Amino acid sequence: MIHKDTEPILSIKGLEKFFPVRGRRRSRGSKAMIKAVNGVDLFIHKGETLGLVGESGCGKTTVGRLILRLIEPTKGAVFFREQDISNLLGSELLAYRRQVQIIFQDPFSSLNPRMCIGNAISEPLISHRLMGKEKAREKAIELLSFMGLSEQYYYRYPHEFSGGQRQRIGIARALALQPKLIVADEPVSALDVSIQAQVINLMEEIRDKFGITYLFISHDLGVVRHISDRVAVMYLGKIVELAETEALFENPIHPYTGALLSAVPVAHPRLRKERLLLRGDVPSPLNSPSGCSFHPRCPRKIDQCEREIPQVEETVPHHFVACHLTNGP
Amino acid sequence: MRDPLLQIKGLKTYFYTEEGLVRAVDGVGLTIGKEEVFGLVGESGCGKTVTAKSILRLIPEPPGEIVEGEILFEGMDLLGFSSNRLRTEIRGNKISMIFQDPMTSLNPVYTVGNQISEIFRLHRNLSKKEAHLESISMLDRIGIPSPERMVFEYPYRYSGGMRQRVMIAMALACNPSLLIADELSTALDVTIQAQILELMKALKKNSRTSILLITHNLGVVAEMADQVSVMYAGNIVESCDVETFFDGPMHPYSEGLLNSFPGMARREGKLASIPGSIPDMVHPPLGCRFHPRCNKAMPRCSRNFPPMFDLSGHHNVRCWLYDT
Numbered sequence: 001m002i003h004k005d006t007e008p009i010l011s012i013k014g015l016e017k018f019f020p021v022r023g024r025r026r027s028r029g030s031k032a033m034i035k036a037v038n039g040v041d042l043f044i045h046k047g048e049t050l051g052l053v054g055e056s057g058c059g060k061t062t063v064g065r066l067i068l069r070l071i072e073p074t075k076g077a078v079f080f081r082e083q084d085i086s087n088l089l090g091s092e093l094l095a096y097r098r099q100v101q102i103i104f105q106d107p108f109s110s111l112n113p114r115m116c117i118g119n120a121i122s123e124p125l126i127s128h129r130l131m132g133k134e135k136a137r138e139k140a141i142e143l144l145s146f147m148g149l150s151e152q153y154y155y156r157y158p159h160e161f162s163g164g165q166r167q168r169i170g171i172a173r174a175l176a177l178q179p180k181l182i183v184a185d186e187p188v189s190a191l192d193v194s195i196q197a198q199v200i201n202l203m204e205e206i207r208d209k210f211g212i213t214y215l216f217i218s219h220d221l222g223v224v225r226h227i228s229d230r231v232a233v234m235y236l237g238k239i240v241e242l243a244e245t246e247a248l249f250e251n252p253i254h255p256y257t258g259a260l261l262s263a264v265p266v267a268h269p270r271l272r273k274e275r276l277l278l279r280g281d282v283p284s285p286l287n288s289p290s291g292c293s294f295h296p297r298c299p300r301k302i303d304q305c306e307r308e309i310p311q312v313e314e315t316v317p318h319h320f321v322a323c324h325l326t327n328g329p
Numbered sequence: 330m331r332d333p334l335l336q337i338k339g340l341k342t343y344f345y346t347e348e349g350l351v352r353a354v355d356g357v358g359l360t361i362g363k364e365e366v367f368g369l370v371g372e373s374g375c376g377k378t379v380t381a382k383s384i385l386r387l388i389p390e391p392p393g394e395i396v397e398g399e400i401l402f403e404g405m406d407l408l409g410f411s412s413n414r415l416r417t418e419i420r421g422n423k424i425s426m427i428f429q430d431p432m433t434s435l436n437p438v439y440t441v442g443n444q445i446s447e448i449f450r451l452h453r454n455l456s457k458k459e460a461h462l463e464s465i466s467m468l469d470r471i472g473i474p475s476p477e478r479m480v481f482e483y484p485y486r487y488s489g490g491m492r493q494r495v496m497i498a499m500a501l502a503c504n505p506s507l508l509i510a511d512e513l514s515t516a517l518d519v520t521i522q523a524q525i526l527e528l529m530k531a532l533k534k535n536s537r538t539s540i541l542l543i544t545h546n547l548g549v550v551a552e553m554a555d556q557v558s559v560m561y562a563g564n565i566v567e568s569c570d571v572e573t574f575f576d577g578p579m580h581p582y583s584e585g586l587l588n589s590f591p592g593m594a595r596r597e598g599k600l601a602s603i604p605g606s607i608p609d610m611v612h613p614p615l616g617c618r619f620h621p622r623c624n625k626a627m628p629r630c631s632r633n634f635p636p637m638f639d640l641s642g643h644h645n646v647r648c649w650l651y652d653t
Contacts, residue, residue: 055518142433192372193545197589197602204599219518222548222591226600263523265548267590268575272552277527278520280474281488 008043009181009213010067010100010108015040015076018264021286034285036062038237039076041312043179049207049214051228051245052279053221053260059237060217061105064183067215068102069093080181098128101174105186107166111158118144118154121173128177136165164195168202176205190230191221200227221264225249233257236285236293239312243319253321256294292324300325331362334539335384335507339397342376342383345391347610353379355563357398358637361507361556366533368571370547370553370586375560375609377543380442381509384541385420386412402507415449422452425500426509430516431492435484440542441468441495442480448502467498471528490521494528501532509541510614526552547590551575559583562608562618567639569644579646581623617649625650 018033037059044050052060065071067078069085071304077086080096088096104110111120122136129138141151147168158166169189174182178295188196200223206212218224224231225245232242233256241254252258262276278297283289289296295305304324312322321327334631342354347521353375364392371377383395386407400407407419428434436444445467446460455463461480468476471494484492492514500508513529514522526549533540542554550557550571558568559580566582578584588601605622614621620630630649638651 034507055520164606192607193547193586194372194589194603195606197591197600198604200597201592201599201602220591221519226591263519265522265526265546265552267548268549269551269554270575275523275527277523281490281521282518 007046009046009081010215011043011079012063012067013041013077013079015042015063015066015078016074017059017066018074027215032286033111035237035288036285037066037073038285038288040234040237040239042232042239042242044213044215046180047211047213048229049216049227051224051231052215052217052234053219053224053231054234055219055260057282057285058234059285060234061185063234064102064185064215064217067183068097068100070102094128098177100181100183101177101178101179102183102185103167103170103174103187106190107163107170108158110170110189111166113158116155116157118159118171120169121176123169124173124176130177139176143175144169147172162195163191164198167191167199171199171202171206175210178210179212181215183215183217185217185305186219187216188223189218196223203227217220221261223255233260236282236288237321238293238322240294240322242312243316247316247319251316251319252292253319253326254323255300255325259297259299292322331365331396333360334363334365334403335361335541336397336399336401337380337384338401340383340400341379341396342379342388342393343396344393346611351590351610352563352613353393353610354383357560357563357565359558359565359568361539361541364537364539365556366542366554368542368544368550369560370544370550370556370557371560371633372545372586372607374610376563377560379509380560381426381511381541384509385426386410386415400461415597421448421505422503423501423505424507424509425505426492427496427511427513429512430487431496432516434496435487437484437633440481440483440605441487444526445480445495445499445502448499449502467502468495470523470532471495471498477539489517490524493517493525494520497525497528497532501536501538504536505538507539507541509543511543513544515544515546517544522549529553547587559586562610562613564618564647566619566647567645573644579644579651580619581625581641581650582619585622617647 013038016039017037018035021032021034040063054060066073077084087098118140122140125131125136125139126133141154144153149165188199191199207214216224216227228245230244231248232239235256241257252261259276259278266272280297283296291307292305292310295301302324310322310324310327312320313327315321315326332507337357340354340357344351344353357380357520369377384400388395395408417569442461442464445464449455449460459504463478465476468480473479473491473494514525517525544550553570557571557574558565561582567578567583578587585603589603591600603622608618616631616633617635620626627649635647635649637645637647639645
């Protein structure tokens with residue numbers, strides 16, 4: 001494990017984000033809310049890659065967007081190097097965003113189709129007033145070549161590139177400002193397997209060369225296991241387990257993590273097995289279950305689970321779990 | 330080797346586009362045995378879906394055309410069938426297909442019950458009432474909770490996993506001898522994907538259906554398939570049984586594909602990746618189509634298109650490395 005004891009570069013405390021649902025009212029006056037993020041505490045060490053996994057709709061993308069302050073939290077705060085970012089304005093917010101960047105999931109819609117890719121990469125440099133046009137152009141060419149794309153591509157448009165190339169352009173754009181932290185939101189899930197590996201290797205190279213910290217959001221457990229130092233598992237807006245990668249994959253403690261790992265297809269036909277099957281779908285975050293939100297699908301549910309919300313506890317050193325089975329009475 | 334159910338020989342399906350001729354499927358041959366699960370693997374654009382659609386003759390003409398080849402199903406050449414005969418005898422009855430995207434393959438303005446009953450009414454001539462009851466029991470079999478109520482609901486009330494189950498139910502309604510499953514579980518979360526795979530395994534046990542499983546997810550192949558074929562740029566480059574494949578594929582592309590699949594193995598060093606990207610199908614590379622990305626390419630690879638080499642038993646590889 002690298003940088004275990006360094007101070008966190010980013011910490012999240014009691015973060016909540018509720019989205020009001022239009023047109024649906026539970027009772028008079030109170031609007032129905034989708035609890036996308038429902039009390040998340042998290043810290044990311046400098047230089048590490050923290051994987052954030054969970055099924056679709058569990059709130060992992062919302063966490064990423066809250067970190068960038070692309071949306072405002074309902075409650076709670078995000079601290080970047082001990083500075084609360086929720087009240088930053090104008091130039092301070094710009095300065096923050098120079099340090100924290102995002103790579104989006106869909107390489108097909110995250111690039112402006114009318115902007116040549118060279119300009120897409122140099123735009124952040126110009127709009128943050130870091131350098132003039134000429135200098136920015138040189139920098140963009142340098143980044144392109146680092147991504148394995150030659151200078152002649154500078155004036156081409158996004159539609160001329162394949163998915164993998166577009167994702168590399170997205171990475172180059174995120175790197176242009178030399179950020180400290182990159183939120184990578186499903187950066188490879190839209191790509192073919194052989195291209196996925198190229199992009200993952202590139203991201204690892206960048207991490208080692210520029211000392212970047214990643215929050216790597218993905219639903220692909222294989223990819224997360226490969227790239228992450230620590231992994232957090234989210235379910236219905238809450239973190240249910242967080243541990244160092246190998247500890248989590250070898251010894252999952254939360255029943256949900258266990259089921260998630262068991263659901264991954266085997267790597268070899270001789271390993272075919274009976275699996276721990278979760279029944280049903282993820283409940284709607286519109287009316288999440290009482291108590292532990294996992295209890296309706298949990299194979300090891302006890303009475304307490306229906307009534308009380310389990311708190312996150314450090315069950316084993318560096319291994320955090322929110323489950324009544326392992327938490328002390 | 331099991332008795333063959335479907336044999337495809339030298340299939341060529343081309344598309345005439347504005348950019349030029351796209352040889353989407355260019356000489357594909359494969360044999361699916363009775364009660365076998367056959368995995369067809371490859372990346373997007375390699376021609377796997379076009380191969381599947383060619384079997385059912387669902388290729389839009391124009392721009393597409395099946396130029397050459399034979400598709401022998403239970404000994405009959407489907408390419409010689411009239412479209413009427415194909416529709417009444419084959420599609421949905423003997424061969425059925427589950428399409429890629431469960432979100433868009435159900436009709437949003439009919440109830441799910443309506444859509445399942447239609448199949449029973451058309452193919453098995455059941456009365457409205459019988460078809461309705463049959464639909465309910467079908468929904469029950471695929472694990473939809475309270476089927477008597479859900480049968481009257483519209484697709485939007487179903488989650489992604491439930492819709493995929495409905496698609497499976499509809500495909501299996503007439504006990505087909507071949508089921509084509511195109512990217513069965515790709516759009517789904519892992520826990521739901523696992524449910525679907527287990528459901529397929531259970532249904533497989535109780536019927537004698539062969540399955541053509543089209544996927545880019547090698548995990549799904551490891552989980553389900555008996556035989557594997559790997560496609561690249563319109564050709565099959567390797568065919569063998571599933572254990573041989575996962576023990577060590579012989580074609581450099583299959584090798585690269587297997588190595589770049591992160592799987593669930595412990596992390597170690599860099600992921601192996603295949604350099605470059607899939608070729609432009611209007612101007613595919615001369616010789617072996619994989620040679621520009623291949624780390625074992627030899628001079629002849631860029632000149633001559635390799636034939637299938639039979640290594641041992643039923644292990645075929647389209648690569649000059651195995652020319653002896």
